[in-house]
Amino acid sequence: AQSVAQPEDQVNVAEGNPLTVKCTYSVSGNPYLFWYVQYPNRGLQFLLKYITGDNLVKGSYGFEAEFNKSQTSFHLKKPSALVSDSALYFCAVRDMMDSSYKLIFGSGTRLLVRP
Amino acid sequence: DAGVTQSPTHLIKTRGQHVTLRCSPISGHKSVSWYQQVLGQGPQFIFQYYEKEERGRGNFPDRFSARQFPNYSSELNVNALLLGDSALYLCASSPGQSIYEQYFGPGTRLTVT
Numbered sequence: 001a002q003s004v005a006q007p008e009d010q011v012n013v014a015e016g017n018p019l020t021v022k023c024t025y026s027v028s029g030n031p032y033l034f035w036y037v038q039y040p041n042r043g044l045q046f047l048l049k050y051i052t053g054d055n056l057v058k059g060s061y062g063f064e065a066e067f068n069k070s071q072t073s074f075h076l077k078k079p080s081a082l083v084s085d086s087a088l089y090f091c092a093v094r095d096m097m098d099s100s101y102k103l104i105f106g107s108g109t110r111l112l113v114r115p
Numbered sequence: 116d117a118g119v120t121q122s123p124t125h126l127i128k129t130r131g132q133h134v135t136l137r138c139s140p141i142s143g144h145k146s147v148s149w150y151q152q153v154l155g156q157g158p159q160f161i162f163q164y165y166e167k168e169e170r171g172r173g174n175f176p177d178r179f180s181a182r183q184f185p186n187y188s189s190e191l192n193v194n195a196l197l198l199g200d201s202a203l204y205l206c207a208s209s210p211g212q213s214i215y216e217q218y219f220g221p222g223t224r225l226t227v228t
Contacts, residue, residue: 004157034216043119043205043219044158090157100171102148103217105157 006106029097119220140208
């Protein structure tokens with residue numbers, strides 16, 4: 001069965017420090033991996049995706065993520081956090097072998113960046 | 116360009132009633148997906164439509180149905196509403212399937228009393 005785990009309900013970091021939001025996944029075939037961010041009372045905004053190729057992918061607002069096939073992980077990172085990065089972050093996976101093309105989301109990680 | 120639009124923004128219904136939610140995809144996008152997001156959880160897949168055909172269905176009861184129109188807009192219908200149907204309903208569009216990311220609308224907040 002396909003699944004996504006985000007082991008941390010909340011991540012706290014000081015402004016200017018690096019941040020990491022963790023994600024691990026389980027799929028039958030090869031994964032397509034995505035990160036989305038959700039601000040209060042808003043829909044989800046696409047940040048970045050991994051389809052194939054370089055394991056380090058760069059996305060919007062200075063975010064990047066590293067795909068690790070052996071650890072089935074896709075952690076979101078940013079070298080220097082901003083207070084405005086505070087939001088709810090979702091990792092999602094699509095199984096290449098799944099004909100329904102659905103996204104499976106994790107439960108979300110709340111990022112709190114303190115000034 | 117306009118993003119994905121959804122209507123209405125908020126909706127309050129009574130148990131047993133029926134509801135229709137609407138979604139207009141980004142211009143040029145042919146795929147529309149629906150997700151249910153219960154408070155404190157990640158979105159859960161309900162349906163995907165591509166070129167007006169259902170291409171995927173999540174683990175939701177038959178009370179949930181959807182369709183896609185020739186202009187690629189979509190409706191989600193829920194019959195016999197239950198309290199547990201209270202959630203944020205998200206519509207997402209993409210140019211096609213497979214490798215494309217999905218772009219989400221702001222959602223419709225449904226409250227069932």
